[in-house]
Amino acid sequence: MEGQVNLVITTEQLRAAPAGVRQWFAQLAGIAPPADSAWVVEHNGRRETAEQVAILDEAEAETLVGLLADDPAAIEILALFSDDCRDPASGAPQAYSVSVTDMVDRTSIASAAAVPQHITRIEKVLRRARGDHTLFLFEGHPRTGYCVHPETQAALHRLRERAAAPPAGEADDGGRDQG
Numbered sequence: 001m002e003g004q005v006n007l008v009i010t011t012e013q014l015r016a017a018p019a020g021v022r023q024w025f026a027q028l029a030g031i032a033p034p035a036d037s038a039w040v041v042e043h044n045g046r047r048e049t050a051e052q053v054a055i056l057d058e059a060e061a062e063t064l065v066g067l068l069a070d071d072p073a074a075i076e077i078l079a080l081f082s083d084d085c086r087d088p089a090s091g092a093p094q095a096y097s098v099s100v101t102d103m104v105d106r107t108s109i110a111s112a113a114a115v116p117q118h119i120t121r122i123e124k125v126l127r128r129a130r131g132d133h134t135l136f137l138f139e140g141h142p143r144t145g146y147c148v149h150p151e152t153q154a155a156l157h158r159l160r161e162r163a164a165a166p167p168a169g170e171a172d173d174g175g176r177d178q179g
Contacts, residue, residue, distance in 0.1 A: 054126060054137050056152040061159050067125045074118045074125075076107035081148045082156035093150035100142050116142055 056064065061078075068074045080098045087094045100112045109115055119138055127133045140146035148156075 052135050053139055053149055054130070054135050054152065055149045056137075056155050058155045058158050058162075060129075061152070061155045063129060064122070064126055065159070067129060068122065071118065071121060073107055073109050073114075074122050076109070077103060077115075077118055077122065078156060079160065080106060081153050082160040083153070084157045085150075085153065093154040095147045095150045095153060097140060097145035097147045099145040102145075112142070119146065 065075055065078060068078070080103060083096070085094050085096045086092065100115045103109060103115050104112055109118065123135070123137050126137050127135050137148055137152070138146040139148070147153075
C-alpha cells in the first residue's frame with residue numbers, strides 16, 4: 001500500500017523517549033497513551049515496563065526463588081508481595097506497597113537497616129539471571145515502601161498457591177487410613 005511505513009522502535013528508544021514521543025507512538029499504534037508505568041515492552045524475550053521494572057511470570061518467579069535459596073529473608077520479602085490484590089471493579093491485578101516496617105514485622109529481618117541489602121540482593125540475582133544489569137524488580141523507596149509490578153505480584157501469588165497445594169494424587173482423605 002502506498003504511503004504505508006513500518007516503524008520499529010527498540011526498548012531502549014522507548015525508554016529514553018520523552019512523554020510526548022511515547023504519546024505520539026501510542027497514537028500511531030492506535031491505543032490510548034498509557035501512563036509511564038503502563039508501558040510494557042519485550043526485551044530479550046522477557047517483559048518489563050518502560051521504566052525497566054521487570055514483569056515476572058510464574059516460571060521466572062520460581063527460578064528467582066530457587067536462586068535465592070541461600071537467603072531465606074529475601075524469599076520472605078518476595079512472599080510479602082504474593083497476596084492476591086485485585087481491582088474490585090475490573091478484577092485485574094493491582095499493585096500495593098509494603099512498608100519497610102511491615103517487612104521487619106512480618107519476616108525474620110532484624111532491623112529496617114537490613115531491608116535494603118535484601119532488596120538489592122534480590123535485584124542483583126534477577127539482573128544476573130536475565131543478563132540485564134539495568135533492571136529493577138521493586139519500585140519505591142525505604143521511606144515510602146516498595147511494590148512490584150501487578151503481574152509479578154499475581155505470578156508470586158500463583159506460585160504460593162501452587163506450593164501450598166497438596167501434590168497431585170495426594171488428596172486429603174480426611175484422616176482416614178485406607179490400609
